[in-house]
Amino acid sequence: MIVHILGSIRLHPQLLPHAARNLRDRSWKCLAPARRLLHKGVPRAQEPAxxxxxxxxxxxxxxxxxxDPPANCSAGPVGDDMFNWQATIMGPPDCPYSxxxxxxxxxxxxxxxxxxxKVHFTTKIYHCNVNSNGAICLDILKDQWSPALTISKVLLSISSLxxxxxxxxxLVPEIAQVYLKDRAKHDTTAREWVQKYAT
Known part of the structure; x- marks a missing residue:
């Protein structure tokens, strides 16, 4: 007698059409919830409340x-976008960035x-806490952030940096090493960058 294998079940040839039909019906029933979800569509993420x-x-x-603007700092929106600002910091006196x-x-x-x-420099600066992309290593912009802080305080902190x-x-270990080992060389390079990029 010739038999066929359907999965791990051995069936008589005359039973194959019936078994295949049952398998097909069960498959569609299992997929029905997923089909309904796809048809209905997944709700889009809502805007933050x-x-x-x-x-x-x-x-x-x-x-x-x-x-009450902070000393040597200013900031405001770019165009009508209140969530995107441009800020300006004047190099503090008595430092290489003056x-x-x-x-x-x-x-x-x-x-x-x-x-x-998210705050970053768009002006190039030679500084161990600011990398070539303008990213700033400042704790209050990371894990030490508090809702009590303001942009005014952030700008003052960057100015202090x-x-x-x-x-x-x-953020730039090479510059930090120069700062620690040869302060005069560090300050000279910082002033050169100010003349080249920030004036």
Missing amino acids: NSAMALKRIQKELQDLGN GGVFFLNINFPSDYPFKPP LTDPNPQDP
Whole structure:
């Protein structure tokens, strides 16, 4: 007697059509929930509910900056986009960056102030805590961020970083080594970069 194998079950030839039909019906029943989900569509992610809160906070900070701007710093939105700002920091006196004008880009997340803004230099700067992409190694822009902080305080902290670099937590270790081993050489190079890129 000739038999066929369907999976691990041995069936008589006359039973094959019936078994195949049952298998097909069961497969479609198993797939039905998935088919209904695909037909219905997966809901799109909703916009963060607190984006309106973020906008209100950003507008308040912009007003405060106008009323009481931090020393040697300014900032404001690019065009009509309140979540994208440009900032300016004047090189503090009595440091290698004195006389320089440094531009930065600030991007606020939709859940600001519960998450920190993204801030980076767009002006090239020779600094152990700022890399070639303009990224800044500053704790309050990372794990030490608090909703109580403001852009005004962030800009003042960055300005202080120009006066007092932190070679113990460098973003560019090579520059940190020069800073620690040959301060005069470090300061000379920093001034050269100011003349070349920030004036």
